[in-house]
Amino acid sequence: MSAQATSFERFEYKYLVPEPVAQALLAFVAPFMRCDDWAPGGQRITNLYLDSPELDFMRAHRESAPDRSKLRVRAYGDPPVGPAFFEIKRKVKNVTFKDRAVVPLAAVPALLRGETNPSQLGKTAAEQRTLEHFLYLMMTYRAEPKALLTYCRQAYTALEPSDETRLTLDRDICYQAARGPVLSGDPRAWFHLCGVGNYQSEAATLIEIKFRGLAPWWIDELVQQLRLTISSYSKYVMAMTVEELGADRDWDLAPWSSWPPGRPGGTGG
DSSP states (O other): OOOOOOOEEEEEEEEEEOOHHHHHHHHHTTEEEEEOTTTTTTTEEEEEEEOOOOOOOHHHHHOOSEEEEEHHHHHHETTTEEEEEEEEEEOOOOEEEEEEEEEEEGGGGHHHHHOOOOOSSSSSHHHHHHHHHHHHHHHHHHOOOEEEEEEEEEEEEEETTTEEEEEEEEEEEEEEOOOOOOOOOOOOOOOOGGGSOOOOOOOEEEEEEEEESSOOHHHHHHHHHHOOOOOOOOOHHHHHHHHHHHHHSSSGGGGGOOOSOOSSSOOOO
16 A cells, blocks of 8 residues: 555536436446545545635635635544544646645644644655645635534545545534644534535535546446436535534525536536
8 A cells, every 4th residue: 555645736527416416426426446555434624624714715706706715623533533634625727636734633722823833744855845835825814723624534546556536525524613733623513514504415415526636437327327417515514614604593504505417517628
């Protein structure tokens, strides 16, 4: 098993679908993909999102800015264990760039409070630069923890070694307001994001197809056969929208919905 990559440049397309469609998708891709080596049975992911007092990162996504970024800290497990990943995710038009630096989970609070020197925490020179850039952006934007999100992820990778296509399925997407620079939440405070607005099914699954260059031929066939429509769903933006408007209010989820099917949305090449 190879080491986990810390830099990515690829296309990422999202589809928000009911669970039966997710199962049909898994059956379709079975000849082309296998479970990811890192988590063959799936795993729980927890993300701590940071934003400025003016919510610059959220606003850029809402406005579909052609160049927008996110700052987040990620950990795996339930509860989160092992290392944490400081991630800078940037989308320029249709291309997604992600750089991550691996640090000890126990170091997260002090790093986010600016109480510890990040020097030499990165395992490689590239990771060290990523960590320093993350902290620079955090200071520039005066970014602080805003939302804690958790979800269960199944991940798949292509059978063909030269094919870098990946597929992820996220279920049980929940959030709560951040309680400081930590990745642990209140077990009683989680709110299901798939159960709000005009998309009431908590069984909804967020599909992401990720690839570099041209998409494999079977992806367009998959999209057409299942009548998938590209979604602009963002877990962080959804969490902050619910936080702003209140979970008990009736508000429109249409900009993020992709089912029932409308005009099929392909990968765009």
